[in-house]
Amino acid sequence: MQTDNLNIAVIGLGYVGLPLAVEFGKKRPVIGFDINQKRVTELQNGQDHTLEVSSEELKQAAHLSYTANAEDLNAANVYIVTVPTPIDEHKRPDLTPLIKASETIGKTLKQGDIVIYESTVYPGATEEDCVPVLERVSGLMFNRDFYAGYSPERINPGDKEHRVTNIKKVTAGSTPEIADLVDALYNEIIIVGTHKASSIKVAEAAKVIENTQRDLNIALINELAMIFNKMGIDTEAVLQAAGSKWNFLPFRPGLVGGHCIGVDPYYLTHKAQTIGYHPEIILAGRRLNDGMGAYVVSQLVKAMLKKRIHVEGARVLVMGLTFKENCPDLRNTRVIDIVKELGEYNIEVDVYDPWVSKAEAQHEYGIDPIEQPKPGQYDGVILAVGHDQFKALGAPGIRSLVKSGGVVYDLKYILPAQESDIRL
DSSP states (O other), X not given: OOGGGOOEEEEOOSTTHHHHHHHHHTTSOEEEEOSOHHHHHHHHTTOOTTOSSOHHHHHHOTTEEEESOGGGGGGOXXXXXXXXXXXXXXXXBOOHHHHHHHHHHHTTOOTTXXXXXXXXXXXXXXXXXXXXXXXXXXXXXXXXXXXXXXXXXXXXXXXXXXXXXXXXXXXXXXXXXXXXXXXXXXXXXXXXXXXXXXXXXXXXXXXXXXXXXXXXXXXXXXXXXHHHHHHTOOHHHHHHHHTTSTTOOOOOOOOOOTXXXXXXXXXXXXXXXXXXXXXXXXXXXXXXXXXXXXXXXXXXXXXXXXXXXXXXXXXXXXXXXXXXXXXXXXXXXXXXXXXXXXXXXXXXXXXXXXXXXXXXXXXXXXXXXXXXXXXXXXXXXXXXXXXXXXHHHHHHHXXXXXXEEEEEEESSOOSOGGXXXXXX
């Protein structure tokens, strides 16, 4: 099979799948499939609520069609799976979306077809968890009747500089020939080229350690921030000084959420435990990062008490709800930990975020973000996300929101050190 004969279907049109479908859709016919009819209709109308792809870019993908009808997948012979891979309430991998997508593909799988997975998983998941589903539903045999590939996504939501076409892509295939074919296919759209891994498991492992490494680095800086706070030393000043050395890594303390860094390490630790190894360092980093919301609130409460602010019944504004700046993505945001912890002190909490959908915030977390905060209404303000709108307010605009003697806690170093009462 040559790349000229490949008809692509992208399964899942979220933050990962849509940009990929659009880039392929500029060059060849692509079926964009999603089980959410509302999402399909939105895209058919030329809009993307995730803001990852502009209306103009959607128009440029002249060969891309959208559907929620699984029967339309019959026209494809290459299926690229880009569904979420979350964790459950017990921090265990939840492969449900991946299994359901595999079942959908299995119903339409034909002789010679290729299924490429982009979803983040633990090493072995493609061939040990997904392929058996494809075989069971289709009645076909792996690596005789159909083949598999893996090319882990590297999408960074909200990042308009690092896009799918200019981020190097790792590729892999279930046979050497399929590996070459998958690599050639992605090279059609990836400007900066690809890295062909020696196996699917290698590609899976490479993806999951990318974010595990970042998670551990941030955990280290978070722990250092706790130490420096106890010593009365400004963490940002320390990091700037240390950063004057050429090989010091520029990480900053903060909340660790989102669909990658706060989730992927649990996929690796789950797999490690199933083979009899208990990963101490990775889980220690996860515990520390997962506890940052409670730590932030404890620091705020201490600062309020020092200023003789009555904590119970106090009013606090949390600025930002998304998991990162300048992005509407609410998935696995750890700002919710701050909101819940404030509630444990019977503090009245307002959440303000101009980027989020009120309906989505209500659906995901039961939160009704306010339209606009009023000046002089709050005993405390927590700058939780570094949106440009918050930076534009500057110190006077943010200070105006708190009562006289109120506390401003700057998690994101938006303000000069002397303009905030607490910095992480």
